[in-house]
Amino acid sequence: MSLKYSNIKVWGRSFAEYVKMFELTANDLRKKIIVCADGPSSFNAAMWKKGKKIISIDPIYSLKKDELSQRIIESADDIIIQINSNKDSFTWDSIKSINELMQKRLSAMNIFLDDYESGLSEKRYLAQSLPKLNFNNKTFDLALCSHFLFLYSSLLSFDFHVQSIKELLRISDEIRIFPIIDFNGKVSSHLDNIIHELIKTGYKPEIWTVDYEFQKGANTMLFIKKGNYKKFKKEDLIIERANKNDSKEILKIQKLAFLDEINLHNGLLIQPFKQTKKEIEQEFEEKVFFKACLDKIIIGSVRVKIEGDTCWVNKLVVHPQFQNHGIAKQLMENVEKFFSPEISKIKLATAKKSDKNVSFYKKIGFTPFRTGYLPYENVEMIFFEKTL
Ligand SMILES: C[S@@+](CC[C@H](N)C(=O)[O-])C[C@H]1O[C@@H](n2cnc3c(N)ncnc32)[C@H](O)[C@@H]1O
16 A cells, blocks of 8 residues: 555644654754744744744645634544555554554644634744745744655655745755655655755755654655855865764765665665664674765765675765765775775675666776675665675
8 A cells, every 4th residue: 555645734743743853952942943834733832832933834824723623634534544554654663553643643733723823913823835935035044844845745846846945945044854755655756856956056955864753764854054065175085984973974975875876766765765873873883984074074984894804895975966076986995905904805785776886886896796685675786796
């Protein structure tokens, strides 16, 4: 089965969920915040109770309270049916059952409903719609948007996404969008092109792994700020061993770097994209990590595991902005130098569909020796080796 939503649901989440989805710190909560497509979530009401005015926009704020209440009931009916037929698409660790889910969500939406009419008169809830918003440039420090962009990629076009993101960047310094997979658990088909477009136009998109996951695989948030990395100069690149404290930054690069491979596999949520902070920290226990840095900022990485005289290379990644500058090659040469003469072979696996990777490894002296699958992934791989 798969989830089939023919329209965008009127549905909402709690303050606690927003804090986790967007990794909001106490400092973030002090910023001037706008929440787009906020629907009947209780974040705005909870912030108001804490003495902080934030703005929420959603076209449904043109409705009366009882009309909104009715739309929530209609959404609940459909969501129960969809989740019931797709239970395996969700994690049931913190929320244990559909009953508990409904209870939690409806109680958040009741907080919203109780706050709605006063929020309308205080102009905290404004009936506006992406992709065009009625605010001056840079009105806000932080714009949040959850369960709308990317999630509904099948209903909202690439152009709608680009225009909406540009609009959010016009009115706010920083934007955060959660999740970046669609409701069928595929990485949004719009994401890779949007990342490249943002980099080209002087923005710094990052993919953050957050401690929130209800829909399986929906544990990543797109973070965008104005700015760019330093221009690449070969002599400024430093390759050195990484430690656990680097895991967050390496995870960010890894997720950006694997987007083209995800596209080759129709949005398949592959392990490098799903990997959590805890999982990468565990990998540090058994692997040696290296990082490629520019001005102390990590722009590439590789991790290896030594088994006897063989070095297994894993997740050779370079930030999309710095690909084709020879950084991957330098990372591989560094591995070779670091472990020789103790090792006599380097082995690795790369997706068979990735012509770019296959030709790269051949070019740097690797030979294919078999095809097959990794234990955790349904992607056909080519296994390469190089004898030192
Ligand atoms: C699934 S709800 C998400 C609500 C909330 N952000 C959350 O995470 O729980 C999607 C919301 O998007 C709103 N929406 C639909 N079209 C929109 C548009 N063009 N601009 C802004 N919001 C829109 C819907 O009214 C709905 O409230």
